[in-house]
Amino acid sequence: MTSKSLLTEDKRTKARNAAERRFKSYGVAAIAVAMMALAILLTSVIVKGIGAFSQTYVTIDITLPADRLDKEGNRDPAEMAKTTTIGYASVLRDGLIDTLAAAGIETEVSAKDIGDMISKEASATVRNRVLANPDLIGETVNFNLLADGRIDGFFKGRVTMETASRDQNVSPEQLVLAEQMAEVGIIETRINWAFLSLPDASDQRPEAAGLGVAILGSLYMMIVVLVLALPIAVAASIYLEEFAPKNRWTDIIEVNIANLAAVPSIVYGILGLAIFINFMEFNQSSPLVGGLVLTLMTLPTIIISTRAALKSVPPSIRDAALGVGASKMQSVFHHVLPLAAPGILTGTIIGLAQALGETAPLLLIGMVAFVRDYPQAFSDSAGLFGDPSTALPVQIYNWTQRSDPAFVERAQGAIIVLLVFLLIMNAAAIILRRKFERRW
Amino acid sequence: MSFIKLATSAVAIAAASAATAQSRDNVQVAGSSTVLPYATIVAELFGENFDFPTPVVESGGSSAGLKRFCEGVGENTVDIANASRAIRPAEIEECAANGVTDIMEVRIGYDGIVFASQTDGPAFTEFTPTQWYNALAAELPVDGAMVPNPNTNWSQVDAALPDADIMTFIPGTKHGTREVFEEKVILQGCEDSGAMAAIMEINGGDEDAAESACMAIRTDGMSVDIDGDYTETLARIDANPNGVGVFGLAFYENNTSVLKVATMNGVEPTTETISAGDYPVSRPLFFYVKKAHIGVIPGLKEYAEFFVSDDMAGPDGPLAEYGLVSDPELADTQAKIADETTM
Numbered sequence: 001m002t003s004k005s006l007l008t009e010d011k012r013t014k015a016r017n018a019a020e021r022r023f024k025s026y027g028v029a030a031i032a033v034a035m036m037a038l039a040i041l042l043t044s045v046i047v048k049g050i051g052a053f054s055q056t057y058v059t060i061d062i063t064l065p066a067d068r069l070d071k072e073g074n075r076d077p078a079e080m081a082k083t084t085t086i087g088y089a090s091v092l093r094d095g096l097i098d099t100l101a102a103a104g105i106e107t108e109v110s111a112k113d114i115g116d117m118i119s120k121e122a123s124a125t126v127r128n129r130v131l132a133n134p135d136l137i138g139e140t141v142n143f144n145l146l147a148d149g150r151i152d153g154f155f156k157g158r159v160t161m162e163t164a165s166r167d168q169n170v171s172p173e174q175l176v177l178a179e180q181m182a183e184v185g186i187i188e189t190r191i192n193w194a195f196l197s198l199p200d201a202s203d204q205r206p207e208a209a210g211l212g213v214a215i216l217g218s219l220y221m222m223i224v225v226l227v228l229a230l231p232i233a234v235a236a237s238i239y240l241e242e243f244a245p246k247n248r249w250t251d252i253i254e255v256n257i258a259n260l261a262a263v264p265s266i267v268y269g270i271l272g273l274a275i276f277i278n279f280m281e282f283n284q285s286s287p288l289v290g291g292l293v294l295t296l297m298t299l300p301t302i303i304i305s306t307r308a309a310l311k312s313v314p315p316s317i318r319d320a321a322l323g324v325g326a327s328k329m330q331s332v333f334h335h336v337l338p339l340a341a342p343g344i345l346t347g348t349i350i351g352l353a354q355a356l357g358e359t360a361p362l363l364l365i366g367m368v369a370f371v372r373d374y375p376q377a378f379s380d381s382a383g384l385f386g387d388p389s390t391a392l393p394v395q396i397y398n399w400t401q402r403s404d405p406a407f408v409e410r411a412q413g414a415i416i417v418l419l420v421f422l423l424i425m426n427a428a429a430i431i432l433r434r435k436f437e438r439r440w
Numbered sequence: 441m442s443f444i445k446l447a448t449s450a451v452a453i454a455a456a457s458a459a460t461a462q463s464r465d466n467v468q469v470a471g472s473s474t475v476l477p478y479a480t481i482v483a484e485l486f487g488e489n490f491d492f493p494t495p496v497v498e499s500g501g502s503s504a505g506l507k508r509f510c511e512g513v514g515e516n517t518v519d520i521a522n523a524s525r526a527i528r529p530a531e532i533e534e535c536a537a538n539g540v541t542d543i544m545e546v547r548i549g550y551d552g553i554v555f556a557s558q559t560d561g562p563a564f565t566e567f568t569p570t571q572w573y574n575a576l577a578a579e580l581p582v583d584g585a586m587v588p589n590p591n592t593n594w595s596q597v598d599a600a601l602p603d604a605d606i607m608t609f610i611p612g613t614k615h616g617t618r619e620v621f622e623e624k625v626i627l628q629g630c631e632d633s634g635a636m637a638a639i640m641e642i643n644g645g646d647e648d649a650a651e652s653a654c655m656a657i658r659t660d661g662m663s664v665d666i667d668g669d670y671t672e673t674l675a676r677i678d679a680n681p682n683g684v685g686v687f688g689l690a691f692y693e694n695n696t697s698v699l700k701v702a703t704m705n706g707v708e709p710t711t712e713t714i715s716a717g718d719y720p721v722s723r724p725l726f727f728y729v730k731k732a733h734i735g736v737i738p739g740l741k742e743y744a745e746f747f748v749s750d751d752m753a754g755p756d757g758p759l760a761e762y763g764l765v766s767d768p769e770l771a772d773t774q775a776k777i778a779d780e781t782t783m
Contacts, residue, residue, distance in 0.1 A: 085488050085489055124488045159697075168696045169693075202484045203477040278516065281516045283463075283464050285468070285498070368500070369497060369498040370480045370483060370496065371494070372483070372487055373466070401499070401669040401671055405694070405695065405697075
């Protein structure tokens with residue numbers, strides 16, 4: 001009888017080892033597929049969206065004519081406000097033509113088409129500056145203004161001579177002129193931080209659209225969610241986990257909380273419309289209502305993670321506290337809660353991140369809207385967080401529906417911003433957990 | 441116990457904020473996604489040039505907007521509903537039931553509906569309603585009986601059309617555009633081709649049934665309903681060289697670098713041909729104003745007046761530049777708003 005060495009694998013061991021290797025490779029393959037999907041998503045978003053963070057500007061000297069901008073001649077801003085932005089557009093056009101002549105650029109492009117190379121937003125920029133400082137009238141002032149979206153697209157490679165020949169909104173001649181202007185430095189493409197601060201803009205001026213209102217709205221809503229959801233969820237969890245008797249009622253509550261966490265978010269929107277807008281008569285489109293709806297949506301998530309955090313604190317700690325004479329409440333607040341805090345914080349941040357990316361419930365309470373005025377945190381007429389606003393995911397949704405192709409870049413840029421915010425929040429959750437987590 | 445204090449004070453602050461009366465000083469608009477770009481252009485210029493806050497404009501569709509509009513009177517309801525179709529009697533009744541009685545109807549202009557395909561795709565340059573009917577009808581009358589539509593290629597529909605598989609992207613039933621498309625293209629084609637008469641012979645002269653039979657669109661995958669926006673239709677056309685899509689004129693005019701448009705009955709869709717009434721597929725666009733809110737919501741009447749002013753909705757205004765077909769009777773509309781004439 002031959003004895004087998006333990007070092008030589010028999011058939012069965014080989015099969016088992018092979019099965020293990022196969023299983024490992026399945027795992028690696030699964031991760032590879034997931035990573036690839038993520039890489040494709042990120043590359044597509046970044047390639048399409050990075051353009052939103054740079055913008056083309058025109059630098060021109062404009063002589064502000066008194067006869068057109070201040071017809072009364074008394075430099076009174078109230079009187080001067082009668083000249084609308086439409087009136088200013090022709091002043092800007094003449095300013096650009098003069099600047100071109102001064103730079104020695106000759107062109108066949110018509111005056112109207114030259115004027116169209118400046119963004120429609122620019123006349124508002126100039127008008128606001130003139131109204132704020134009426135003494136500028138009559139002077140020649142150097143302005144740094146947004147270029148039209150199609151011209152901007154040309155410098156970013158979105159618009160080419162070939163597409164321009166078929167495009168009704170821009171001509172190849174305008175692009176040739178734009179190239180000449182770039183050579184002498186009248187037109188310049190540079191980093192556009194205004195994308196993060198400007199409000200939304202209409203279909204006719206994609207170059208002026210920014211995320212300012214959306215970021216503010218999202219911030220206000222997150223404040224409302226944090227201030228309401230965290231205390232309510234923690235109080236509910238502590239009671240359910242530490243004090244409540246285990247009976248039929250608490251079982252029913254537990255099942256319902258788990259159920260609520262899985263309810264489609266649009267349902268909370270319907271609820272919000274019925275309760276907060278129709279019954280309590282809060283303002284529609286306001287971050288207060290949005291925050292309340294998102295609070296309802298986030299509550300179950302935070303309660304579940306808080307209860308899990310409380311459960312993971314070993315019973316021996318409670319017993320020890322009770323054993324040295326602490327009351328039940330002292331044992332919870334002095335010993336259990338501090339140990340569970342990292343878990344609670346992590347759960348809250350993840351709940352907030354989920355709320356930040358939510359669009360569906362906001363659809364019904366009027367936040368999927370075109371809002372251009374910055375919402376104030378508090379105003380006398382609208383109350384706390386009562387001014388209309390939008391939110392980051394809503395802004396993305398809105399921009400993907402616009403007809404001007406330049407909004408594709410804006411929408412993808414907004415996705416990058418939202419992803420960065422989510423990344424920061426999720427990273428904070430992981431860091432907090434790593435730093436404060438205790439193992440027993 | 442500082443945590444408890446923090447928690448209770450937070451809840452107290454929230455309760456206090458809820459108790460303060462909320463009021464609104466901006467105009468609130470909801471409704472049609474077709475009217476939305478025009479409304480945002482006007483809202484933007486209104487906010488820039490007037491001392492009122494910029495109106496807030498929501499989209500969501502004509503029906504959804506009118507439903508919100510009819511919810512009642514008060515600051516927590518919308519002031520204006522945009523619609524790509526006229527308000528229906530049922531909606532007026534619902535409005536009245538909720539106390540919304542004095543409604544001002546404002547026609548802002550006309551919108552053309554165009555048929556466009558990839559610039560490099562087959563030469564879809566000329567269509568007639570008859571061709572669309574024969575390509576898209578669910579059933580066609582053949583020799584005294586209704587048979588499922590046998591056409592799978594445009595050249596089968598008409599030898600003059602390119603040899604390409606039928607693949608159309610039409611607005612879904614929730615869009616106001618679908619109604620116009622069915623009435624002015626499919627039904628028209630049904631009548632023009634004589635199919636209407638043939639169907640009435642088959643069903644014994646029931647005109648209503650014949651009309652619905654005409655407007656039944658095939659569901660075998662040759663025609664795809666798009667429930668999203670024109671951007672979705674554009675994405676589908678991009679991926680489908682043989683695809684033909686239904687777009688609004690304004691959307692097409694902003695995307696002429698990737699789309700080529702076809703004529704209908706030999707007429708090219710432009711703001712001129714539509715306002716002259718030559719191009720057959722167009723429809724009026726409206727917004728509806730709650731008269732009870734005028735004087736309560738600051739800037740409401742001014743916004744309505746500004747919207748239909750010659751500077752905005754006139755033939756040389758920014759709305760026409762974007763693709764709106766200016767209303768020849770704009771002066772009447774302006775007078776109606778000035779007098780606050782209700783329906």
